Amino acid sequence: MSAGSFEGGILVANRGEIALRVMRTARRMGYRTIAVYAGADRDAPHVAFADAAVEIASYLDAEGIVAAARASGAEAIHPGYGFLSERPEFAARCEREGIVFIGPSSAAMRALGDKASAKRALDGSGVPLVPGYHGAAQDDASLSAAASELGFPIMVKAAAGGGGRGMRLVDAPAALASALTSARAEAQAAFGDPTLLLERALIAPRHIEVQIAGDRFGAVVHFGERDCSVQRRFQKLIEESPSPAVDPALRERLGATAIAAARIAGYVGLGTIEFLLDADGAFYFIEANARLQVEHPVTEAIANVDLVEWQIRIARGEPLPLAQAAIRLDGHAIEARLCVEDPAHGFLPQSGTLVRWVAPAGVRVDHALVSGSAISAEYDSMIAKLIAHGPTRDDARRALVRALEETVALGLPTNAAFLAACLRDETFVAGGATTAFIAERARNMTEGSATTQAGGPVALAAALRFASAARRSEFGAWTAWSPGAYPPATVVLASTRDGAVTAARVELETPNRFSVTVGATTHRVELPSRFDAGAARVRVLLDGAAHAVAYAEDGERCFVAIGAEAFAFDDLARVPATARNEGSGDGIVRAPTSGKVLDVRMRVAERVERGAVAVVLQAMKMEHAVAVTRSGTVREVAVRIGDQVALGTLLVALDPDTSP
Numbered sequence: 001m002s003a004g005s006f007e008g009g010i011l012v013a014n015r016g017e018i019a020l021r022v023m024r025t026a027r028r029m030g031y032r033t034i035a036v037y038a039g040a041d042r043d044a045p046h047v048a049f050a051d052a053a054v055e056i057a058s059y060l061d062a063e064g065i066v067a068a069a070r071a072s073g074a075e076a077i078h079p080g081y082g083f084l085s086e087r088p089e090f091a092a093r094c095e096r097e098g099i100v101f102i103g104p105s106s107a108a109m110r111a112l113g114d115k116a117s118a119k120r121a122l123d124g125s126g127v128p129l130v131p132g133y134h135g136a137a138q139d140d141a142s143l144s145a146a147a148s149e150l151g152f153p154i155m156v157k158a159a160a161g162g163g164g165r166g167m168r169l170v171d172a173p174a175a176l177a178s179a180l181t182s183a184r185a186e187a188q189a190a191f192g193d194p195t196l197l198l199e200r201a202l203i204a205p206r207h208i209e210v211q212i213a214g215d216r217f218g219a220v221v222h223f224g225e226r227d228c229s230v231q232r233r234f235q236k237l238i239e240e241s242p243s244p245a246v247d248p249a250l251r252e253r254l255g256a257t258a259i260a261a262a263r264i265a266g267y268v269g270l271g272t273i274e275f276l277l278d279a280d281g282a283f284y285f286i287e288a289n290a291r292l293q294v295e296h297p298v299t300e301a302i303a304n305v306d307l308v309e310w311q312i313r314i315a316r317g318e319p320l321p322l323a324q325a326a327i328r329l330d331g332h333a334i335e336a337r338l339c340v341e342d343p344a345h346g347f348l349p350q351s352g353t354l355v356r357w358v359a360p361a362g363v364r365v366d367h368a369l370v371s372g373s374a375i376s377a378e379y380d381s382m383i384a385k386l387i388a389h390g391p392t393r394d395d396a397r398r399a400l401v402r403a404l405e406e407t408v409a410l411g412l413p414t415n416a417a418f419l420a421a422c423l424r425d426e427t428f429v430a431g432g433a434t435t436a437f438i439a440e441r442a443r444n445m446t447e448g449s450a451t452t453q454a455g456g457p458v459a460l461a462a463a464l465r466f467a468s469a470a471r472r473s474e475f476g477a478w479t480a481w482s483p484g485a486y487p488p489a490t491v492v493l494a495s496t497r498d499g500a501v502t503a504a505r506v507e508l509e510t511p512n513r514f515s516v517t518v519g520a521t522t523h524r525v526e527l528p529s530r531f532d533a534g535a536a537r538v539r540v541l542l543d544g545a546a547h548a549v550a551y552a553e554d555g556e557r558c559f560v561a562i563g564a565e566a567f568a569f570d571d572l573a574r575v576p577a578t579a580r581n582e583g584s585g586d587g588i589v590r591a592p593t594s595g596k597v598l599d600v601r602m603r604v605a606e607r608v609e610r611g612a613v614a615v616v617l618q619a620m621k622m623e624h625a626v627a628v629t630r631s632g633t634v635r636e637v638a639v640r641i642g643d644q645v646a647l648g649t650l651l652v653a654l655d656p657d658t659s660p
Contacts, residue, residue, distance in 0.1 A: 006074075006076045010032070010074060011068060011078070013036060013077050014085075015046055017367045019050075023049055034050055034069070036053065040374060044368065054068035060083060065090075066093060066094065066097055076315060077102065078312075085290075086160065088109040088113060092106035100315050102269075103290065104267055104290045108267045111264075113290035121264060125260070127285050128257075128284045132199035144173070151200065152172055153200075154176075154200060155168070156196055158195070158196060160195065165190040165191070186622065205279070205435055206243065206245050208243055208254065210254050211272055212262050212273060214267045215319050220263055222255040224251060225254055226243070227239065229437060230428070231435055232442075237415070239298055239335045242332065245277060245431065257275075261285060265288075270307055270311050295335050297364060297387040298334065301333035303327060334423075335386065339381040344446045344497070349377070349619050352411065354369060354374075354409060357373065358371075360406035362402070362403060363389075363399060365384055401424060404419055410550060411559060418445050422441075422445055455521060458569070459518055461558055461569050463506055463525040463527075464549075464551045464558070465558050491504050537549065537550050542562075547563065556570060556571045557571070586656065589628055591648060591649040593647055597617060597639050598617065600615055600639060601614060602614050603634060608654070610629060628652065631657045
């Protein structure tokens with residue numbers, strides 16, 4: 001379809017914060033917006049925000065999305081990022097149907113969007129490539145031979161898509177076969193394409209990417225670089241622009257190389273050219289993302305542009321809004337990805353209900369959340385992005401730490417405290433984080449503060465649980481409280497983090513001060529005189545020290561956050577014993593996350609050793625091997641391949657050996 005004005009509107013083929021982010025720009029530009037939704041998303045915020053909405057089978061349903069565009073009168077489709085945004089066949093289908101695809105052409109996407117195709121296209125062009133194999137032969141024998149020629153360690157990568165899915169680091173030949181099998185399965189689940197490539201692994205490089213834009217008149221510009229080195233499971237957690245490792249001369253070389261790669265592919269639209277930067281200053285092309293990326297807000301912040309607006313203008317056939325000489329980069333921006341996951345247990349993704357959500361002020365927050373939002377295991381674990389911009393890197397860093405401490409996300413484990421610890425870590429503060437940063441420093445960032453290690457969370461939760469129950473009672477308003485009206489109570493709390501059960505004796509000393517005895521220690525908890533449990537954060541004194549505390553309840557479970565650290569407890573005084581989880585030391589293996597059972601590796605009566613994999617789960621398109629923590633004999637296998645399981649579901653039960 002020739003460029004037009006899109007008078008019929010723009011359909012956004014995505015969900016959640018991605019769809020909202022695109023729709024806000026489209027609406028500001030005067031366009032009618034059309035949402036699509038699948039399953040439980042019928043009442044989601046992106047659906048409510050749009051001018052119209054059409055139900056589809058799934059967000060990968062290309063036929064349904066094209067039909068939705070036709071039915072709604074949309075003349076253009078914006079794919080967002082993820083889902084169909086990097087599938088050239090979808091872009092080609094839009095082209096055949098006369099619908100404008102707001103993104104690169106299918107030909108450019110095939111040339112650069114697929115990692116193997118991109119390397120073949122750029123081979124011999126002068127763009128530096130990481131040595132690797134990106135051939136058509138995909139059988140294990142061919143890949144094994146290529147790996148032997150490259151030498152170990154190597155990276156196994158899905159040729160399609162991104163986001164760290166389908167990636168495995170292989171240190172030795174003996175581990176290659178299993179890595180190929182699991183990487184293929186993950187790539188197929190995430191991208192519908194099991195094709196793999198191999199690269200020689202660089203040890204602890206920087207992950208640097210350059211945002212580019214090209215129009216149909218041959219102009220291509222870049223917006224400087226983003227440093228995306230802080231990663232776990234090859235997925236980014238913290239991104240910043242500019243990179244603390246890149247000086248002006250290197251920035252110019254990176255930008256020129258990215259533009260050269262885009263020109264080779266005849267690239268039109270927004271995209272990202274990604275590099276690995278070695279310690280010696282050499283850089284190597286690794287892939288191109290033929291779409292907008294999650295971390296684009298840091299570029300928007302320092303370049304003072306709206307990249308979605310650029311996408312729409314380019315798709316309309318307009319020239320680039322700015323020439324390279326007119327692009328000015330100002331200050332520093334850092335983005336943190338808030339995810340529902342458990343950093344202390346391998347960053348396992350979580351799903352369920354976000355009981356309480358309050359976004360922080362003072363920074364940009366991209367999200368589609370409300371209190372009570374259901375977080376599905378079907379989608380990515382990221383629930384929000386926090387972006388801080390300041391005159392200097394340290395200004396932005398401090399603002400982002402404060403924002404994480406003010407965020408209220410209760411009901412599911414999140415990585416908020418881990419992100420704040422990363423930003424405070426001396427290596428990050430000095431600008432020295434590489435892709436090895438989390439692997440090397442994670443233990444320092446999951447230990448918690450002195451307050452949260454010393455019984456503070458239990459004392460606060462017990463006092464707030466007591467206060468909340470008292471406020472709902474027949475004794476009247478908070479201001480009418482008296483110590484005599486409220487006899488001491490024992491609150492028995494079980495931590496959902498580690499199963500530890502603690503009895504806390506709570507006594508009201510004054511209308512807003514409590515003594516809470518936990519073991520041999522008595523804590524003093526003082527609430528504001530007009531305590532409001534519904535406030536985003538409450539200033540609470542714990543043993544004389546002030547803390548910004550958030551609190552929420554969901555039935556017999558209560559949640560308390562001290563700064564960025566959040567805790568969940570079950571009130572066992574009211575929870576039947578039969579509902580309590582068995583401890584991990586008794587041979588019971590439960591699902592650490594919701595997901596689909598991909599493999600069951602144990603049989604009843606089988607003798608197994610501690611650390612053996614019992615079940616492989618797929619959650620949020622990633623594979624997770626669940627191992628037994630005791631040696632013993634399998635008594636029960638409670639699941640089968642293909643089962644959908646919830647967090648805490650019994651997977652396998654052992655009769656453990658006498659000694660652990």
